[in-house]
Amino acid sequence: MGFYERVVLPRVVDRVIGTRAVAEERHLALAEVSGRVLELGFGSGLNLPHYPSSVSQLFAIDPTDTGAKMAKDRIAAAPFPVEFAPLRGEELPFGEGEFDGVVATFTLCTIPGVEQALSEARRVLRPSGRLYFLEHGRSDDPAVHRLQVRLRSVWAFIGGGCQLDRDVPGLVEGAGFRLGPVERYESEGPRFAAPRFRGWAEK
Numbered sequence: 001m002g003f004y005e006r007v008v009l010p011r012v013v014d015r016v017i018g019t020r021a022v023a024e025e026r027h028l029a030l031a032e033v034s035g036r037v038l039e040l041g042f043g044s045g046l047n048l049p050h051y052p053s054s055v056s057q058l059f060a061i062d063p064t065d066t067g068a069k070m071a072k073d074r075i076a077a078a079p080f081p082v083e084f085a086p087l088r089g090e091e092l093p094f095g096e097g098e099f100d101g102v103v104a105t106f107t108l109c110t111i112p113g114v115e116q117a118l119s120e121a122r123r124v125l126r127p128s129g130r131l132y133f134l135e136h137g138r139s140d141d142p143a144v145h146r147l148q149v150r151l152r153s154v155w156a157f158i159g160g161g162c163q164l165d166r167d168v169p170g171l172v173e174g175a176g177f178r179l180g181p182v183e184r185y186e187s188e189g190p191r192f193a194a195p196r197f198r199g200w201a202e203k
């Protein structure tokens with residue numbers, strides 16, 4: 001991982017998706033999370049203030065620890081223990097069924113082996129455990145989707161591998177999850193990055 005991904009990008013991401021509007025989306029996405037939780041792609045810990053009191057413990061993983069260092073104060077302020085490990089979602093060193101919930105926000109777009117990571121997330125969830133997600137992805141509007149395809153490479157270059165047009169609910173279902181309610185809506189900002197998927201899926 002180069003200097004840009006390790007040092008610059010975590011700070012840029014912290015600004016871009018650390019806004020008040022996105023905080024409201026996080027709050028809604030995490031309202032029902034409970035128990036022992038694994039967060040994939042922890043970044044700078046922007047979800048921490050939005051976890052409800054039903055969360056008892058959080059394991060947070062991310063390939064780079066820059067964000068976790070930035071999250072030092074947020075981690076200290078969390079009302080539950082937070083353990084961070086520099087890991088990739090594709091290879092989770094946890095046993096089957098260890099978690100009540102897995103959380104991914106703005107991360108399924110970036111994980112290179114997203115199918116493998118979702119399969120790992122399903123493996124480490126207990127029976128009926130839930131994957132909670134808040135992600136951007138593929139537009140239903142053909143004109144916007146065409147733009148997403150045109151911007152794919154340049155966006156991935158700027159965004160550390162972020163893919164603009166992943167079919168998030170399709171990927172989640174494809175990994176064997178049963179989809180619960182998924183809200184599809186448009187966030188503020190450029191239309192190519194606006195389509196959102198917020199919901200949960202059950203093992």
Ligand SMILES: C[S@@+](CC[C@H](N)C(=O)[O-])C[C@H]1O[C@@H](n2cnc3c(N)ncnc32)[C@H](O)[C@@H]1O
Pocket residue numbers: 013017040041042043044045046047061062063064067087088089090104105106107110111112113
């Ligand atoms: C756009 S940031 C989102 C950070 C955070 N989830 C949030 O909502 O603020 C994407 C995150 O995915 C992480 N990431 C990249 N590859 C990953 C992988 N293979 N497994 C897990 N996380 C990964 C990046 O390091 C980055 O922190």
